[in-house]
Amino acid sequence: MPRRESGHGSGRDPSAREVFEVLVRENADRTMIYIRSITRGAAEADDVFQESMLVAFRRLGDFDRSRPFGPWVRGIAARVALARARRAAQQPIIDPSLLDAVSSQMTQWDAIDRIDFESVLQKLRACMDALTRDQQECVQLAYRQDIPMREVAAALGANEETIKKRLQRARASLAECLRAHGALA
Amino acid sequence: MNDQPQDFPDAPVAHDADDAHAPEHALIRGLIAHDPSAAAHDRRMKALHAALAQDSVESTRALRFSLERWAPIALAAAALIALALFVPQRETSAREQWDALARSEGAAGSARSANGTTMVERWALTLFPPAIHEDRPPLSGTLEVLDDTHFLVTLTMPDGKVVTFARDGDTVWHSDRTDFVSFQIPRGKGFPAPVWLAQRDGTLLVGALGSMLERFDSRYAIAEVADSTQPGLRCLEAVRAVDGDQLPTAARLWVDGDDHVQRMEVEWDGPARGAAGARDPRDRRGDRAPPPPSPAMPGGAPGRMLGGALGGVPAGAPSRMVLERAGAVELAPGRFSAPANARPSMVPPPPDRSRS
Structure with a gap:
């Protein structure tokens, strides 16, 4: 060997x-x-x-x-x-x-340097807090915890299409929020 | 690993090109999914440092990269990083490394706590079917483990059903593909110690990584082996050196520069094949024999994860199990607890209508 x-x-x-x-x-x-x-x-x-x-x-x-x-x-x-x-x-x-x-x-x-980039992440966290509870759950499970979509759906008692829609709306809300905070062009 | 497109439907795939918002949404997804913690950053950088240090490919173009043209501040930062990331030459034997990993991972399993939050190790789990059914697809799922008595396994069956197997202290429970949830109380000391082992009767037992590593004791020959499949990680291999049909034939660990196990493979094979070097470890399919009959597990099996009744999967131990570290997740209250509709395991499950 x-x-x-x-x-x-x-x-x-x-x-x-x-x-x-x-x-x-x-x-x-x-x-x-x-x-x-x-x-x-x-x-x-x-x-x-x-x-x-x-x-x-x-x-x-x-x-x-x-x-x-x-x-x-x-x-x-x-x-x-x-x-x-x-x-x-x-x-x-x-x-x-x-x-x-x-x-x-x-x-x-x-x-921007690494330190300043931290402010972008802070704004993201603030924007995530503004999501609805359902959206936050989806984002947490699907993105933060990397749980496959069908498991997220099972965990939240919804079908996969509903979860996908929630995530899509969450992403759109976050983009809008980040733009409003000047963190996204 | 669960990486099928349907599992992550918002990943940037071809059809997204028609969506004007797709790049922005992909970026938002990356922002959220990214772990910005200092620990993750340091782990990544140390792994890279180790990979660069062992990269033996000489690049003359890299040598053209002139340090003199960089600002003094970069030089100062480089010196600090070099000091912070200095890794001493590894002089310990492979056996000593393995045992040290068993101790450190064992301690880590119950001490993942920061800011009052308990974190649970998460692993991507893949089980390959028994050798006699190696044409069947592997099963993928996840393992979340806090310690030997608190863990949760989910596996996706070929028909898409998800089965769960978990232990919460003394209670072991599982949900099968019919969504029937049962639990049982282990019979005191008769309950087998949970370790990451797949028994020949098809029962999968899991636990903390440290406990698993301890099982590869003097019955195994351990060596550090060359392996380029996992860049930046060193590979330790344990090969069974004694007879023992219930024992895994071999195990391999891929360890990062921070001495964290990032990937583990466990193999079950035919009779003992001798000491290290008797067989190419990559030749996983060549000489596998059908699994021998096995006595029932003492104390009762906590869950027949591969049993036909649970998923249309052929009974028998997997031929190989692959675990890949998938980070840590925050421990939610009751994460390992049996659902309220769990019944004692002696109560028969309802009829499986999907099989009629």
Whole structure:
């Protein structure tokens, strides 16, 4: 049985790695939000994040330092997510144009730093508090806890179509609320 | 893992391209689903740090990445992060690592509390059918576990019905595919200790991860093995080295840089196959024999999760069980409790009309 060698990869410039980690750390939250937007479930999102960051590190020489890091790494994440979806033969496949559109939506937050981005999340929490109780339950179970739709429906004693409608209305309400608070363009 | 489109119908799939609001709604979904906690952030960064450290692919393009052009503040931050994330060389043996994980995960199972909120570990669970029925689809579901005596398993049967199996202290209950809910009180000390084991009679027992890991004792040879299927995670493998038809043949753990088990696979096979290295661990299908007959479990089975009466699934132990960590959820009051309509298990269930 082959043993995996422990320790650091030989020859890698440690400074490049450290700076890369700084960039990732600064952008990790927003990158994960993007990945959660385009994937199904937390485990899948974590896998896409890790794989994307490894790809990004290997391609670091291609990164144009005059441009922001966020969109570049989101482009890599989109390709990784698509490739994984194809490998898993998920039907229907994720729509590539939609991935770009979501990434474009995120550019509004690229210019703000990690600390300021926390205020966006605080506004989201305030907006969620304004949802109806039914919507809050759906959002909590389906999005926060990653519970499959049919289980959410069973847990709340409603059919799946009702749950989908509630989630759709919740998302629309949240978008409107975030816009009113200046957190969404 | 539950990742079928119908389970997450608002995921960004092809038809959403016609919806002008789809990108914004996808983004809102990502905002909500994202875990912004510092713990999640640190876990992710440490896993990445470990993955980068072991990435042996030399990239000359990465070397062109000139540190000199970055602002001094980035250098200072890099130094701080390097200090914070410094991981010492792993010198402990695989056995020591396994035992340490058993201790740490065992402690974690009952101590997930922050700000007065108790958190419950959540795992995505996949059970693969017995070898003699390996053409059948795997069953997927979830496991929520607080400790050895508080957990809840849901499994989606091939017909879409969801069955539940749970333990709340001394009470074990389950709901079958007819929505009939029954419970039983374990017979004192005769009740088998709950561990993550699938018995040969088709009964699945679950519990805290630490308890499960403790079962892979000196009867197993443990080694750290090369595995690239889970980037950023190291893999430990326990292979059964003694005879024991009821024992799992092998188990594999994928562990992150923070020493948290992120994924676990347990296999049941034919007779003991010897020590580590006797067989390629990826060859999971080649030499499996039909499961042998098994004596009834002492104390009564708490739930025949794979029994035909519960879901049209062939009886018998799964050939493989996969658990993937899916985060933690806040413990809701009564989460593990039997529903009010639960009946003693001696009361026969109502007729299953769907089978007539």
